[in-house]
Amino acid sequence: MNKRDNPYTPGAGRKPRTLAGRDQDLESFQSLVERLDAGSYERSLIYTGLRGVGKTVLLMEFDVLASEAGWATTDVQEVGSNADFRTTFAGMANRLLMNMSRRHRAKQRIERALSVVKAFSIAIPGGVEIKLDMETSSGVADSGDPERDLADLFREIGEVAQANQMGALFLIDEMQNLDARSLAAICMGFQAISRAGLPVAMVGAGLPDLRVRLLSAKPYADRLFSYEELGRLPEPAARSALIGPAAAAGAAYDEEAARQIVQEAAGFPYFIQEYGRELWNFAETTPITVDDLDSAREIVKDSLARNFFGTRFEMATDTEQRYLSAMASLGEGPYPVGEVAHAFGVSDQRRASMHRDSLIQKGLIWSPRRGQVDFTVPLFAAFLKENHPVG
Ligand SMILES: Nc1ncnc2c1ncn2[C@@H]1O[C@H](COP(=O)(O)OP(=O)(O)OP(=O)(O)O)[C@@H](O)[C@H]1O
Numbered sequence: 001m002n003k004r005d006n007p008y009t010p011g012a013g014r015k016p017r018t019l020a021g022r023d024q025d026l027e028s029f030q031s032l033v034e035r036l037d038a039g040s041y042e043r044s045l046i047y048t049g050l051r052g053v054g055k056t057v058l059l060m061e062f063d064v065l066a067s068e069a070g071w072a073t074t075d076v077q078e079v080g081s082n083a084d085f086r087t088t089f090a091g092m093a094n095r096l097l098m099n100m101s102r103r104h105r106a107k108q109r110i111e112r113a114l115s116v117v118k119a120f121s122i123a124i125p126g127g128v129e130i131k132l133d134m135e136t137s138s139g140v141a142d143s144g145d146p147e148r149d150l151a152d153l154f155r156e157i158g159e160v161a162q163a164n165q166m167g168a169l170f171l172i173d174e175m176q177n178l179d180a181r182s183l184a185a186i187c188m189g190f191q192a193i194s195r196a197g198l199p200v201a202m203v204g205a206g207l208p209d210l211r212v213r214l215l216s217a218k219p220y221a222d223r224l225f226s227y228e229e230l231g232r233l234p235e236p237a238a239r240s241a242l243i244g245p246a247a248a249a250g251a252a253y254d255e256e257a258a259r260q261i262v263q264e265a266a267g268f269p270y271f272i273q274e275y276g277r278e279l280w281n282f283a284e285t286t287p288i289t290v291d292d293l294d295s296a297r298e299i300v301k302d303s304l305a306r307n308f309f310g311t312r313f314e315m316a317t318d319t320e321q322r323y324l325s326a327m328a329s330l331g332e333g334p335y336p337v338g339e340v341a342h343a344f345g346v347s348d349q350r351r352a353s354m355h356r357d358s359l360i361q362k363g364l365i366w367s368p369r370r371g372q373v374d375f376t377v378p379l380f381a382a383f384l385k386e387n388h389p390v391g
């Protein structure tokens, strides 16, 4: 079929034509917005999941819903690239205020809030001052203590939002990148907001260990946020993720072909998009058949190897790659670190810990519990076994 009309969207943060299996999430987010609008309290949300399950895309959808409800949003912001997380938050606060100022009647209140953002950004060690043409206010959000200052900043945003009868939404992606101190400050800030009943919400997304990281930063993080896990799509949703985009473009799948693809893609959104794209390009006519699948299977595998697995594998150094292969040689995860160290070729697992930590830092593996590691990339073990076996 015509490549130009291909309706599939494999990639990072690419909005799918059919957002499958997320109705519940959209509904509960909608109700969060409504409750905060009505002056009630609702916990902010944390979404966790492996690579390619659709975290970023869902955040983008929340952005649309919130904007439609008249809220100011930060857009989806990836954290962790700035040396100090406060730099990112200063930018987000600035953005929210600019957004609100378009509708705000009390210009002076906005200006005061902007001066607080400026003071906040000046207090960041080595941070760059946000260029704002106004006096810095003193005594609010400028103590240099991240926990206190961020709470002040959130409160400032919340008060302006409340005065303007709208909400403000922080959308934070790759949140597992933040260290314990930054996560603790965010928890403190949101606790202050919730106590004051201000209409500010956050949706954070990250790899599966984000929850544990938040808990170890602040034990009350457990009660502060609602946690949702994204995983494989259940069979009917996976099927509609596959069939939906084609149907909208006037094409279909044979029953058996659809069943096999969903099974081979193991219900993972990214894989479904990749199958869909390659099969669309390969098939001459609709409906797409099992014969098409059998003939195009190697092309799909090759695409996945290059676009998904390969790019992740390349992020690791040679030694780290050996560590990944050692993990895969043990079969299905999670893997006891002692056994991985053994397969990696060292008897003392402390000698492998440097590589393990670095792989966790790079977001390629995570630790489901003490003494265990697992891949953050779904079906990575099978790929590694086939393409990069130990030795
Ligand atoms: N609900 C869904 N239905 C269909 N396709 C989806 C859905 N969610 C995501 N996708 C598709 O899956 C792919 C991955 O989505 P996304 O980038 O949001 O994943 P992610 O969880 O943020 O991954 P990463 O951890 O690598 O950032 C994209 O190609 C997207 O189009």
Ligand SMILES: [Mg+2]
Pocket (backbone or CB within 6 Å): 012, 013, 055, 056, 057, 173
């Ligand atoms: Mg993402």
